[in-house]
């Protein structure tokens with residue numbers, strides 16, 4: 001697959017109180033970012049079971065973003081700290097199995113940071129485009145299924 | 146069981162969605178699904194006919210689920226749920242697919258991709274919806290009592306309004322007297338009212354109101370519970386005096402040999418080790434400062450084994466000796482009391498930065514004061530009876546300089562914001578100096594005058610025209626001592642010239658910040674605050690009194706520094722919010738909470754460790770996790786940590802999310 005044609009799939013898990021609100025704000029302000037981001041609203045970043053992230057990569061996503069409130073600002077007090085821990089574990093597991101751990105990104109984007117939301121989506125999409133397809137799928141092509 | 150007759154309603158939102166997303170095509174694609182009984186579009190789903198369309202389709206097609214593809218769920222989720230409910234569908238079987246903010250708008254430059262993305266978001270939403278259960282809101286009882294924290298003018302107003310509405314109200318103030326900063330003031334802009342004269346009646350009303358329970362010299366120790374049902378522990382600090390007996394006569398203060406700086410007078414006067422906060426304190430009660438009282442210090446050292454008491458040595462008990470009602474007992478009477486309330490108002494006010502924080506502006510000199518200290522020197526009831534005198538030598542100043550914006554609008558040495566009240570109180574103080582000492586020269590260094598309130602600009606002009614205050618538009622860079630005087634050096638920004646004046650006193654209008662210790666309190670309440678200690682409202686424009694914690698409101702300068710008019714208005718506003726809440730016999734709570742399947746729960750307790758609300762306990766008999774619905778907020782942190790998927794948030798079950806993820810992750 002040539003680099004130009006590669007159109008990555010990125011699944012975004014956005015907490016209801018901060019990053020979803022930021023995504024709303026980015027939309028309202030007509031800030032453009034690539035449609036490669038496929039969003040789902042979750043109540044808190046701490047809801048996100050590591051399984052969701054791995055599953056997304058397995059099912060075809062090239063990358064995943066988890067967006068939550070800034071440290072100290074989680075609507076549920078400490079949810080984002082829990083998410084941070086979980087993401088760290090997922091990354092370690094990916095890495096130790098020989099996969100690319102940058103396919104999971106954790107970002108704090110507050111409800112007032114519409115521009116930051118758009119910027120992160122733009123930057124991460126470009127990064128993944130450069131990086132190429134996720135190696136999970138490479139295993140599929142080897143008959144891994 | 147998974148839904149089989151889903152209705153999907155795609156909104157054009159005028160051209161907001163339909164201008165980019167090909168809504169016809171979306172409806173066509175979605176209509177192909179077997180589980181979709183109806184996929185249709187309408188120009189404005191939130192309009193009356195749009196809602197009617199949902200209501201009638203639910204009946205006509207016997208829908209078992211509804212997806213509305215429109216704008217952000219924060220806007221119309223409720224509207225759509227209600228519309229479906231009118232048609233007879235359980236409202237929790239309705240989901241919103243946000244195709245406006247999340248597809249049409251950010252991808253308006255790429256209609257084809259936006260359309261594909263809209264289809265995908267709707268498909269994912271359908272997958273999530275399919276296993277939604279029908280739910281009923283949870284009803285929780287409400288304790289019809291309120292707590293107000295902070296007894297400044299905002300808290301006083303809130304407490305009085307609540308009490309007048311028949312709500313039993315607890316007012317907690319950490320100082321020995323209520324009144325807050327307003328009670329320290331000389332006169333008040335823009336009317337020049339005497340603040341004590343207008344506030345004392347309210348303070349006495351608080352003390353006497355049958356519906357108000359007043360705890361002064363007390364602090365909130367802990368807060369548990371949730372909207373409608375808070376349990377609050379209050380620490381009544383040790384006074385060493387029985388307040389039921391103390392009559393406030395003040396005999397004890399006369400005989401106490403110890404003199405220390407008065408907190409109320411901000412070091413502009415002394416008080417005794419046994420003291421009454423101020424002459425008009427409410428309650429008018431004496432208390433002993435354990436850190437300076439000879440006897441209490443002695444007893445402490447004996448207790449710590451630092452000294453051995455000699456026999457027959459009489460330790461000071463002068464105050465107790467003269468106290469006729471025998472109120473002084475020297476016993477540590479600290480106490481924790483518990484109160485249950487349904488709503489909490491935080492009115493903890495503000496403080497101004499100390500002059501010492503600005504050494505380059507002479508803050509270290511005794512005659513360079515901050516504005517609040519100067520209020521005490523201007524107050525007729527203050528230590529100098531309203532005639533300002535230099536703290537260093539008691540001399541009446543022949544010249545005074547005022548400096549605006551000290552630390553404000555100055556992210557380097559202070560805060561980035563404008564402290565909002567300083568221009569007005571500085572003008573007031575300049576005027577009052579002219580009143581008390583007509584021949585004293587007054588210089589007022591300002592960057593620009595911000596007089597944006599009712600009667601404020603007029604007040605400024607009076608100061609300029611009637612009182613002859615010298616207003617100098619300029620930034621002061623340095624203040625230092627020259628002989629007996631203080632040299633104020635700056636630039637006149639109107640003429641560009643360097644200005645230098647030698648004065649007897651300097652008053653710094655220092656930046657305001659949230660009250661000391663407010664961050665700890667905010668953490669106990671779980672409400673947000675910013676780095677300067679201002680409590681954060683839910684929405685600056687539309688919900689300025691609310692916090693993200695249901696049932697907790699903020700009022701007055703605690704939210705951001707403000708004048709008395711605004712503080713009182715917010716006090717009343719927050720009281721009205723609390724009243725609305727407490728007027729209901731029951732509160733409805735979203736039922737989207739964690740639920741445990743005892744069949745598969747291993748009782749390991751991993752969920753319990755995750756819950757920030759202490760909502761989970763492990764049943765010791767059945768050895769399974771149990772969720773307290775009243776405490777659970779539905780964040781789902783527990784479920785992500787459960788190794789057996791036993792604990793799940795209703796309608797956010799793992800299977801539902803994974804199905805949605807599968808749709809989202811699918812390669813084109």
Ligand SMILES: Cc1cc2nc3c(=O)[nH]c(=O)nc-3n(C[C@H](O)[C@H](O)[C@H](O)COP(=O)(O)OP(=O)(O)OC[C@H]3O[C@@H](n4cnc5c(N)ncnc54)[C@H](O)[C@@H]3O)c2cc1C
Nearest residue numbers: 295297298299319325326327333334494495701702708709
């Ligand atoms: C120098 C100066 C001059 C001013 N002049 C004027 C004027 O002329 N006209 C005008 O309109 N406004 C004036 N103001 C503003 C005025 O002081 C405020 O508007 C007013 O005091 C705000 O009232 P509040 O109740 O919100 O806060 P505060 O007056 O600050 O009261 C807060 C109360 O809460 C208590 N508290 C704090 N933390 C806790 C805690 N953790 N637990 C329990 N209790 C707590 C405090 O002890 C205090 O009693 C002036 C301000 C300054 C600094």
Ligand code: SF4
Nearest residue numbers: 746747749750752787
């Ligand atoms: S983590 Fe899961 S299995 Fe363990 S106690 Fe909680 S609900 Fe039961």
Ligand code: SF4
Nearest residue numbers: 756777778780781783
């Ligand atoms: S959903 Fe959140 S609040 Fe509810 S029990 Fe689980 S961790 Fe606690």
Ligand code: FES
Nearest residue numbers: 015044068069079
């Ligand atoms: S609610 Fe945003 S991270 Fe918890």
